[in-house]
Amino acid sequence: FSLSHAVSRVNSFLYLLLDVIGVCTVLHKTMSTENNVEIMNTNAPKTSMLWRRKMKTYFDSLDKRGSGYIQKSDFVRRFEHIKRVYRLSPTVQEAFNHILLTIFWGEMATCGVDTGDSRKVYFHEFVTNTSMNLIPENVQVFKKVLEYLVEVFFKLINMNEDAGLSELEYKEFLGIFGLDKHVKNAFESIDSNHDGSISRDEFRKAFFDFWLGQNLGVGVYLLGRLV
Template identity: 25%
Template structure:
């Protein structure tokens, strides 16, 4: 993996989460992000799925604030964000997986329109076009992420794809 790549992706992630472009991350950025994803997925703001996602994202904010060395009541600077990320990415990748899991689970729950518990190809393509990321590659990405080749994406498969992206192993950004 390339360290520059990993660093660039972290910076991009920080900027994307900094929804109000204040230069620091606040809990409200994560609430807005959850609302934004819900809206793009055509979900009502207070639906169970939308509420789950908001809970997962604000929970992630609390984790980042804690591991960055600040408290969850103050904002997270880029330096604190990097500190938290280094902590999550330095050791066994299970640590990163555990931190990302609640968010991935909530997003999968939202994308999984038919409630099958997994994401099929149509659901995946709808999601990727809703977030406006790499539409042309959606079908190829689906095949790559579907590591057991059963034609649907499980929470674990999506989670691994997110981890692989942030560790610089793959180029397809999911979230």
């Protein structure tokens, strides 16, 4: 790639990441309307067994120690993997690190309550906190966050910047979570028209279904086989 092309890619990436940070701030304010975790937990919506299995698959991909809980350091390790594989510029690295620690750790995992290094989030709490994004007061903002995350991750994964993701590119993405051995299962389930690549629209549908869908849908195997 030319230098100008590389700079353009970095700038477009950065603008997306900054947008996500802005939307995440709104999400934090929205979810902070509740006074504390105990109150929020009583308002947690009912979720399906399938949705909880998806969350367990994601949770276990972070809890590589098998300790039963996740910590901030688990998200830092994911960031280190992304930085190593995708060779992001320092500016984009900083923004991406902020996204992982602000959205995936600070909002989804902890619900904004005690996000420090020693904080431990067990699976039951993780499910409760993440499900709070699904209540009517929060879900529209959460969908907006997901929309930006789709753009960010699709741009991250799509190394050659063509119209779709190859199986190899998706394997690299699953490698972030240590789930690359499940790429065949994941790729074939998302590639709904079976043309050998995952379009942005196919990725978006799968990403949304994984986080929002309560029934069997195109995003069930976003991260491969369910645990």
